[in-house]
Amino acid sequence: MGRGLLECLKQDYKIGLALTTERTIQKIFLIFGFYGKHEDEVKKGTDTCTGHKTPLIFIQLSLEKKMCKPTSSPFTCKCDSNSPYDDMFAPLIPKSPTTNQLQPHINHDPYKTNNKKNHISIFHEVQSISNIAFPMILTGLLLYSRSMISMLFLGQLGGLALAGGSLAIGFANITGYSILSGLAMGMEPICGQAYGAQKYNLLGITLQRSVLLLLLTSLPIALFWVHMKTILLYCGQDKDIATSAQSYLLYSLPDLFSQSLLHPLRIYLRTQSITLPLTCCAIFAILLHIPINFLLVCKLNLGVKGIALSSVWTNFNLVASLIVYILVSGIYKKTWEKVSMECLKGWKSLLDLAIPSCISVCLEWWWYEIMILLCGLLINPKATVASMGILIQTTSLIYIFPSSLSFSVSTRVGNELGARRPGNAKVAAIVGLAGSFILGVIALFFAVTVRNVWAKMFTNDKEILALTSLVLPIIGLCELGNCPQTTGCGVLRGTARPKVGANINLGCFYLVGMPVAVGLSFYAGFDFEGLWLGLLAAQASCMVTMLLVLLHTDWDYEVLRAKELTENSTCSNKQLNEIFLC
Structure with missing residues (x-):
C-alpha cells in the first residue's frame, strides 16, 4: 500500500511538472501572439507552429497512457479529473467577452496552422503591401514634383508673386485641401472592408456618398476663399500680398471640384489594391503640367492666375484619366450599378x-x-x-x-x-x-x-x-x-x-x-x-x-x-x- 502511494505521488509529480512547464511555454507564446483561437490544436497535442506533436505533449500523453490509473493506488490522478482542460491554458491577459462568441463565425487563421506556411504567408504579405505601396510612392513623388514645378514658375514672377502665391497655398491647405483630404478618408475603412467581404456594390454606393459629401463641404470653403483678402487684411497682412493671394485663390476655386472627385477615386481604386494605373495617370498629368504652365504663365502672361489655373488643369487631367481607366478597364462593373438614391441613405x-x-x-x-x-x-x-x-x-x-x-x-x-x-x-x-x-x-x-x-x-x-x-x-x-x-x-x-x-x-x-x-x-x-x-x-x-x-x-x-x-x-x-x- 505504501509503495503504491509513493509510486502514485511520483507519477503525480511528473505529470504536474510536465503540465506546469507546458503551461509556462504556452503563456510565453500567448504573450507573443502565437496562441489564439487554435488552443484546441494544442490540447490535442499539436504544435500550432509546426503541425506536429511537441516533445512536451508526447511526455504528457505518455505519462497519461502509462500512469493515469495505477491499480494499486486508491488516489485519483489529476488527468482523470473532470475539470476543464482550458483551466490549464488560462491566458495571462483575459480575452474579451466577445471573443468566444465570435469563434463559430470566424474562419480559422491560416497563419497559425503551420510554421512553414507562416513564413510563406509573411513573405506574401510583404509582397502584397509592396505591390500597393511602391506605385503609391512613385505617385506621391510625381505629385510632389508638381508642387515644386509650380513654385519654380512662381519664383520667376518675382518676390510679390512668390509671397502671395505661397501665402495662398498655405491658406488653401489649412482651410480647404486638408479638410477634403481628411473627410475622404472616411470612406477608406468602409470600402476596404466591403471589398474583403465581397460586398462590391457597397464600394460604388460609398464612392457616391463621399463625392457628394466633399462637394457639399466645398461650398462653405469656396465662400471662405472668396473673402480671403478681407480676412488677411484684418489679420494685418500687407495689402499687395493679400491682393496677390486673393487672385490665386479665386482662380483655384474649380480645384475644389476636382479634389472632390480625385480623393474618392484614389481611395476607391486603392482599397481594391489598384495603384499602378493611378501612377500611370499621374505620369500623364505631370508630363502635361510643364507645358501648361509655360503656356499660361510665359505665353499668355497670366502671372499668378496662370499658376493657379495650371494646377486646376492638371488635377482635371488626372481625374479624367482615372475615369477613362475605370470605364475602359471595366473594373466598375462589379462595384457600380448606377447613380442611386441609396447614396442619400446610410450617412x-x-x-x-x-x-x-x-x-x-x-x-x-x-x-x-x-x-x-x-x-x-x-x-x-x-x-x-x-x-x-x-x-x-x-x-x-x-x-x-x-x-x-x-x-x-x-x-x-x-x-x-x-x-x-x-x-x-x-x-x-x-x-x-x-x-x-x-x-x-x-x-x-x-x-x-x-x-x-x-x-x-x-x-x-x-x-x-x-x-x-x-x-x-x-x-x-x-x-x-x-x-x-x-x-x-x-x-x-x-x-x-x-x-x-x-x-x-x-x-x-x-x-x-x-x-x-x-x-x-x-x-x-x-x-x-x-x-x-x-x-x-x-x-x-x-x-x-x-x-x-x-x-x-x-x-x-x-x-x-x-x-x-x-x-x-x-x-x-x-x-x-x-x-x-x-
Whole structure:
C-alpha cells in the first residue's frame, strides 16, 4: 500500500511538472501572439507552429497512457479529473467577452496552422503591401514634383508673386485641401472592408456618398476663399500680398471640384489594391503640367492666375484619366450599378468615420503652419522662417514613404477584416509596422548624411544653411517616431477607428508637443531648435501611444465590427451608433 502511494505521488509529480512547464511555454507564446483561437490544436497535442506533436505533449500523453490509473493506488490522478482542460491554458491577459462568441463565425487563421506556411504567408504579405505601396510612392513623388514645378514658375514672377502665391497655398491647405483630404478618408475603412467581404456594390454606393459629401463641404470653403483678402487684411497682412493671394485663390476655386472627385477615386481604386494605373495617370498629368504652365504663365502672361489655373488643369487631367481607366478597364462593373438614391441613405456610418479622420489630418497639417507662425516670433525671424520652409518641404518629401506604407497597410488590414480573417489582418499590421521602423532608420540616416549639403539646393545664405544643418538630425529622429505612428494610423483606419487616431494626435501634438516646443524655444533658450524638439516629443509620445493601442487590439472583435460596418445599409441608426461608439 505504501509503495503504491509513493509510486502514485511520483507519477503525480511528473505529470504536474510536465503540465506546469507546458503551461509556462504556452503563456510565453500567448504573450507573443502565437496562441489564439487554435488552443484546441494544442490540447490535442499539436504544435500550432509546426503541425506536429511537441516533445512536451508526447511526455504528457505518455505519462497519461502509462500512469493515469495505477491499480494499486486508491488516489485519483489529476488527468482523470473532470475539470476543464482550458483551466490549464488560462491566458495571462483575459480575452474579451466577445471573443468566444465570435469563434463559430470566424474562419480559422491560416497563419497559425503551420510554421512553414507562416513564413510563406509573411513573405506574401510583404509582397502584397509592396505591390500597393511602391506605385503609391512613385505617385506621391510625381505629385510632389508638381508642387515644386509650380513654385519654380512662381519664383520667376518675382518676390510679390512668390509671397502671395505661397501665402495662398498655405491658406488653401489649412482651410480647404486638408479638410477634403481628411473627410475622404472616411470612406477608406468602409470600402476596404466591403471589398474583403465581397460586398462590391457597397464600394460604388460609398464612392457616391463621399463625392457628394466633399462637394457639399466645398461650398462653405469656396465662400471662405472668396473673402480671403478681407480676412488677411484684418489679420494685418500687407495689402499687395493679400491682393496677390486673393487672385490665386479665386482662380483655384474649380480645384475644389476636382479634389472632390480625385480623393474618392484614389481611395476607391486603392482599397481594391489598384495603384499602378493611378501612377500611370499621374505620369500623364505631370508630363502635361510643364507645358501648361509655360503656356499660361510665359505665353499668355497670366502671372499668378496662370499658376493657379495650371494646377486646376492638371488635377482635371488626372481625374479624367482615372475615369477613362475605370470605364475602359471595366473594373466598375462589379462595384457600380448606377447613380442611386441609396447614396442619400446610410450617412451615419460615413460621417462617424469621416469627421474623426478629418480632425486627425487637420491637427497634423495645422501643426506645421503654427510652427511657421512661431518662427516669426524668434530672434532672427527672417532666417528661421526661410529655414522652416526648407525643412517643411524636406519633411513633406520624406512623408511620402510612410504615408504610402500607411495607405497600403490600411487597405490590407481592411480587406482581411472584411474577409473575416483576423490573423491575416494582424500579420498585415505587424509587417507594416516592421517596415515603418526600417523606413524610420533610413530617414534618420538620410537626414544625418545630407545635413551639410541639403539646404545649398535652396539658398546660399549662411544663417539659413547653419540653421538647417543644425535641425536636420532632429528631423531624422522625428522620423523614427513619425514612420511607425503614421503606419499605426493606417492600421486604425483599416479597423475603422479614426476617433482613436484623432484623440492620439490631439493629445500628443497639442498637449505634449506644443508646450514642449514653446517652453524650449522661448523660455529655455533653444530658439529655432526648440520648435523641432517639441515636434520630436510629439512624435515620440504619439508612436508609444499608438503602439500601445495596437498591442491591445482584439482582432476577433474587429472582425465583428467589420461585419457590422459592411452591413450598414440594413442597420438602423441606433445599431450604427452602438457600433461606432465602441
